Amino acid sequence: MTPTGAQPLGNLALLAADEPPAFEIVNAQGSADAVLVCDHASNRIPRQLASLGLTPYQLLQHIAWDPGAAEVARRLAARIDAPLILGGYSRLVIDLNRPLASPESIPEQSAGVPVSGNCGLTPQARDGRVAALFAPYHQAISDLLERRAGQPTLLISIHSFPPVLGDERRPWPVGVAYGRDRRLADLLRPALYGAFHRVEPVAPRGRPAELVDVVGPVCETSDFLARRRELERPEPGDLLAVRDAGAYAFAMSSNYNMRPRAAEALVEGGRVRLIRRRETFDDLVRTEI
Ligand SMILES: [Zn+2]
Numbered sequence: 001m002t003p004t005g006a007q008p009l010g011n012l013a014l015l016a017a018d019e020p021p022a023f024e025i026v027n028a029q030g031s032a033d034a035v036l037v038c039d040h041a042s043n044r045i046p047r048q049l050a051s052l053g054l055t056p057y058q059l060l061q062h063i064a065w066d067p068g069a070a071e072v073a074r075r076l077a078a079r080i081d082a083p084l085i086l087g088g089y090s091r092l093v094i095d096l097n098r099p100l101a102s103p104e105s106i107p108e109q110s111a112g113v114p115v116s117g118n119c120g121l122t123p124q125a126r127d128g129r130v131a132a133l134f135a136p137y138h139q140a141i142s143d144l145l146e147r148r149a150g151q152p153t154l155l156i157s158i159h160s161f162p163p164v165l166g167d168e169r170r171p172w173p174v175g176v177a178y179g180r181d182r183r184l185a186d187l188l189r190p191a192l193y194g195a196f197h198r199v200e201p202v203a204p205r206g207r208p209a210e211l212v213d214v215v216g217p218v219c220e221t222s223d224f225l226a227r228r229r230e231l232e233r234p235e236p237g238d239l240l241a242v243r244d245a246g247a248y249a250f251a252m253s254s255n256y257n258m259r260p261r262a263a264e265a266l267v268e269g270g271r272v273r274l275i276r277r278r279e280t281f282d283d284l285v286r287t288e289i
Helices: 047-053 069-080 123-147 188-193 281-285
Strands: 023-026 034-038 084-087 154-157 199-201 209-215 224-232 240-242 264-268 271-276
Touching: 023 123, 034 069, 034 123, 069 084, 084 123, 199 224
Parallel strands: 034 084, 034 154
Antiparallel strands: 023 084, 199 240, 209 224, 264 271
16 A cells, blocks of 8 residues: 655645545555546545535535445455555545536535535635645556556446435446446446456357457447457458356446447257347437437
């Protein structure tokens, strides 16, 4: 563990010498093909900011942090041997997960709760929070990813969600939100704990096998379905079967970027049965109004 603190900024120094650093790094040399980050791990407020005018009860609520997320992130980091970077201070001081130009970066209210300590801030005060907390945290993530250049790395951010937001109930125990990288959405288990999904040509051509990576259609990211497999080289239009062997893979798949999801077949003894046909474009737009 190598915690590093924010650099003092003369009179602008937000953190006293005896306060915890802007972030914490756990298991920096972890061997997993993943880096975990936890932006909203802490509800701590720098002493100088006098709790931002909030009560201890308010600081325990989701407006100040993601309750439980740090503990989940630490356990996951240990379980898969991944490096983990945790933010050291409350999202109300400056939100590590929002662009600096966002009104939610240093919110004057959150979920209807006024945050008096964030009202009428001078540009210097805002800059002080960026320099003390936001910049070091993101620099630490960049440095860690830089050190791992050449090693496949899935960046996973751990959050927790309030079970009710406004009028909306959120009954799900787990959610996976993602950008362009489908590994977590289509095949969660290989990414998280190295589950192995067999990949085979549907109609083998009898060619010699080559060592290949099987990738998805999002060419600008590391969209991998399988790495270093012995597989004969397919022709354009050939079908590959990805054996999922379980309920999770399809249940978590996505049609992000208007890509129809794959068909699903059930193999039972010696019989194969189509149990879900491939999605069409019409399927994707059917519920649009
Ligand atoms: Zn969060």
